[in-house]
Amino acid sequence: MTDTIEADLLAESEYVGRLYARLDELRAEKLEQLERTRAQGAVGTFQNMSERDSFATLYEDRIAQLDAVEDRLVFGRLDMAANGRQQQPGDADSAATPRYIGRIGLSDEDLNRLMIDWRASEAAPFYQATALNPRGVRRRRHLMLKGRSVAGIEDDVLDETWLDEGHTHHGEGALMAALREKRTGRMGDIVGTIQAEQDAIIRAQLPGAVVVQGGPGTGKTAVALHRAAFLLYEYRDRLKNAGVLIVGPSNSFMRYIERVLPSLGETGVVMSSVGDLYHGIHAVPEANRTVARLKGQLSMAKVIANAVRNRQRLIPEDRTLVVEGTRLVLTPKMVKNARERARHTRKPYNEARETFVKVLVGELAEQLRRKLEESAGQSSTTDRSYLPQEVRESHDVRVALNLCWMPMTPQQLVAELFATPHLLAAAAPHLAEHERDALYRRAGSPFTEADVPLLDEAAGLLGDFADPLEGSRTAQYEADVENAKAALRNMHTMLENAGIDGVVTAEQVAGVNQETAVRLTAAERAVADRTWAYGHIVVDEAQELSPMQWRLLIRRCPMKSFTIVGDIAQTSAASGASSWSQALEPFFGDRFELEELTVNYRTPAQIADAAVRVAQAAGLRITTPQAVREGDWPPVLTRTTADGVQEAVLAALREELEYSAGGLQAIIVPQQDLARIRAAVEQVYGDRVGSGSGGLSQDIVVITARESKGLEFDGVLILEPAELVDEVDGGVGDLYVAMTRTTQRLHVVHARELPEGMEA
Ligand SMILES: Nc1ncnc2c1ncn2[C@@H]1O[C@H](COP(=O)(O)OP(=O)(O)OP(=O)(O)O)[C@@H](O)[C@H]1O
Numbered sequence: 001m002t003d004t005i006e007a008d009l010l011a012e013s014e015y016v017g018r019l020y021a022r023l024d025e026l027r028a029e030k031l032e033q034l035e036r037t038r039a040q041g042a043v044g045t046f047q048n049m050s051e052r053d054s055f056a057t058l059y060e061d062r063i064a065q066l067d068a069v070e071d072r073l074v075f076g077r078l079d080m081a082a083n084g085r086q087q088q089p090g091d092a093d094s095a096a097t098p099r100y101i102g103r104i105g106l107s108d109e110d111l112n113r114l115m116i117d118w119r120a121s122e123a124a125p126f127y128q129a130t131a132l133n134p135r136g137v138r139r140r141r142h143l144m145l146k147g148r149s150v151a152g153i154e155d156d157v158l159d160e161t162w163l164d165e166g167h168t169h170h171g172e173g174a175l176m177a178a179l180r181e182k183r184t185g186r187m188g189d190i191v192g193t194i195q196a197e198q199d200a201i202i203r204a205q206l207p208g209a210v211v212v213q214g215g216p217g218t219g220k221t222a223v224a225l226h227r228a229a230f231l232l233y234e235y236r237d238r239l240k241n242a243g244v245l246i247v248g249p250s251n252s253f254m255r256y257i258e259r260v261l262p263s264l265g266e267t268g269v270v271m272s273s274v275g276d277l278y279h280g281i282h283a284v285p286e287a288n289r290t291v292a293r294l295k296g297q298l299s300m301a302k303v304i305a306n307a308v309r310n311r312q313r314l315i316p317e318d319r320t321l322v323v324e325g326t327r328l329v330l331t332p333k334m335v336k337n338a339r340e341r342a343r344h345t346r347k348p349y350n351e352a353r354e355t356f357v358k359v360l361v362g363e364l365a366e367q368l369r370r371k372l373e374e375s376a377g378q379s380s381t382t383d384r385s386y387l388p389q390e391v392r393e394s395h396d397v398r399v400a401l402n403l404c405w406m407p408m409t410p411q412q413l414v415a416e417l418f419a420t421p422h423l424l425a426a427a428a429p430h431l432a433e434h435e436r437d438a439l440y441r442r443a444g445s446p447f448t449e450a451d452v453p454l455l456d457e458a459a460g461l462l463g464d465f466a467d468p469l470e471g472s473r474t475a476q477y478e479a480d481v482e483n484a485k486a487a488l489r490n491m492h493t494m495l496e497n498a499g500i501d502g503v504v505t506a507e508q509v510a511g512v513n514q515e516t517a518v519r520l521t522a523a524e525r526a527v528a529d530r531t532w533a534y535g536h537i538v539v540d541e542a543q544e545l546s547p548m549q550w551r552l553l554i555r556r557c558p559m560k561s562f563t564i565v566g567d568i569a570q571t572s573a574a575s576g577a578s579s580w581s582q583a584l585e586p587f588f589g590d591r592f593e594l595e596e597l598t599v600n601y602r603t604p605a606q607i608a609d610a611a612v613r614v615a616q617a618a619g620l621r622i623t624t625p626q627a628v629r630e631g632d633w634p635p636v637l638t639r640t641t642a643d644g645v646q647e648a649v650l651a652a653l654r655e656e657l658e659y660s661a662g663g664l665q666a667i668i669v670p671q672q673d674l675a676r677i678r679a680a681v682e683q684v685y686g687d688r689v690g691s692g693s694g695g696l697s698q699d700i701v702v703i704t705a706r707e708s709k710g711l712e713f714d715g716v717l718i719l720e721p722a723e724l725v726d727e728v729d730g731g732v733g734d735l736y737v738a739m740t741r742t743t744q745r746l747h748v749v750h751a752r753e754l755p756e757g758m759e760a
């Protein structure tokens with residue numbers, strides 16, 4: 001039997017070697033093409049240079065993709081029954097030829113297929129075949145790579161006649177081996193071990209909204225990211241120009257997941273935390289729950305609309321304006337009439353203002369003409385065509401018109417609204433005085449996550465900022481846009497004509513082409529363009545979103561093609577939802593598919609059970625996923641005194657670091673203790689201590705429960721769970737989240753009583 005394993009390992013290693021050799025070849029080809037392109041130098045017309053740059057970007061992208069798939073390039077092999085094949089026309093595969101499944105598709109120079117992209121339909125049985133429904137699979141083989149050689153083989157035989165043949169190998173299981181690996185502070189892909197219930201969601205069709213509900217550690221984030229990769233592969237045509245947006249709760253979460261898609265060969269995706277969804281603003285979290293709740297309500301859309309409308313003011317009485325020494329009169333009626341005509345255009349505020357200005361400048365210029373003619377006498381034939389310009393540029397006119405209808409940016413509008421009580425009172429009469437007081441903040445305060453949808457709302461109503469009184473920037477702007485579009489069109493034609501060399505299949509040629517299109521059109525342009533309509537949006541930790549945040553996201557994807565993942569029991573945001581129907585009904589009605597993930601891959605049963613007991617004792621309604629591992633340790637509970645907390649944390653940490661032996665250790669603390677505990681830990685461990693999901697060399701992180709959302713660690717140390725529950729901002733949901741962040745051990749240090757359920 002050992003001989004067989006050795007022989008099989010050798011045979012598989014040989015094949016894997018061929019795959020890597022092909023990868024190297026492709027990489028070398030692309031590098032050479034890139035160098036040749038660069039060597040053309042920065043000469044020629046603008047068009048030539050932009051074409052050269054486009055090609056260079058294309059090659060760079062392909063090289064980056066080939067580099068990114070280096071690690072565990074191939075992970076599976078399918079041996080199919082003769083009648084179970086799903087052959088495509090022209091497919092060189094035969095039943096006897098095994099299908100190797102990997103991160104990308106690879107073929108040799110003669111277009112013989114060497115490896116199938118995991119997202120292709122022929123690869124689906126690798127994830128979906130079961131003993132009950134083998135889908136033509138006789139044997140599924142997991143290949144565990146170490147570097148470029150095969151270190152282990154795991155077989156799943158689905159055809160019992162194969163059991164006798166001796167060519168089957170079993171260990172602890174590919175899934176268990178993957179789960180046992182140490183955490184790095186960056187999420188890894190699960191492409192080699194996607195489970196059937198996850199695969200069904202990953203491969204769901206593009207249109208419509210899919211909601212993935214699941215308890216902690218059920219792989220929701222992993223599924224969402226793999227689904228994005230799948231959609232970009234399967235619906236490349238439809239997504240190439242529109243792109244995919246991935247939204248997560250915080251920047252540290254985005255950092256945590258940022259490597260997953262590149263490792264799956266996808267770079268053309270836009271990723272954004274909810275705080276960064278408005279271009280140019282890095283919003284901070286909203287610390288005040290009342291403010292978060294108020295700003296999250298849909299009625300805020302009306303408040304912003306009122307605020308915009310209220311910025312179009314009338315004047316109470318006649319105003320005298322001096323233009324070139326001549327006195328003109330601006331009457332309330334003239335302003336009202338101009339305002340009506342401007343509003344009638346139904347254009348956004350800043351654009352409608354152009355009409356407002358034009359009407360009044362015209363009328364004032366006419367007044368000026370009459371006055372000048374009166375004083376010059378009827379016989380005057382002087383050319384007066386310069387008058388509107390004179391009026392437009394006069395100081396008095398500019399001041400008067402700006403007071404009535406000031407050009408505004410969304411930032412100005414929102415900042416002034418909350419810093420000026422009478423503006424807010426006028427725009428939000430439905431709010432009680434104490435609510436408006438809560439919303440007040442000093443001018444110059446930073447924008448928070450709760451402001452982001454308001455800024456976006458304001459931007460839609462205000463429109464582009466181009467001040468006719470200041471001379472228009474529009475012409476230049478439009479010329480720039482036109483240039484950019486021409487360069488893009490040009491590039492597409494060039495790529496088509498070039499037929500893209502060296503890449504193996506026609507399918508892949510198209511893929512590379514389109515991927516670049518995604519990168520250039522969607523990823524780069526979409527980020528800066530507020531009105532960009534994405535082809536699909538993936539939202540993680542979606543239970544936290546407020547109605548206003550949903551409204552913003554729907555505007556970004558009017559087709560309403562969404563993957564929405566979250567756990568409604570983990571809601572902690574003040575404006576988050578208590579059921580998916582409640583959250584989604586205003587936007588999707590009942591038109592969404594609800595899928596549930598039921599297996600917890602992260603937290604061992606002994607700890608997950610304790611978390612469930614704590615949550616349930618506090619009355620939280622939760623779904624309880626089945627943990628795949630029992631775990632080696634129950635939660636470790638250390639009681640200390642109020643004075644001894646710091647000492648006890650350091651002692652517990654020492655103990656935990658021994659267990660985690662190079663793994664990633666989190667210390668989750670109440671907000672009020674964060675600075676103190678971090679300082680104490682830093683004093684002992686120095687640079688090893690980080691925040692968020694940690695840096696590359698940081699294996700200890702000190703964070704709050706809220707910050708730990710979505711992350712995971714080999715060991716978790718929680719300080720004072722009762723405090724996490726009682727925090728102004730907290731709740732048992734936060735403690736539940738904190739307890740379920742660990743993959744191995746949980747240690748609790750407490751001076752106060754433990755919350756009910758913590759002890760078995
Ligand atoms: N099929 C799988 N194979 C290997 N590992 C998996 C699989 N599914 C999930 N995991 C692992 O389980 C852990 C939890 O996954 P993930 O973070 O996606 O869960 P989640 O449901 O988003 O969790 P939470 O809601 O608690 O943040 C991750 O380490 C992930 O890689």
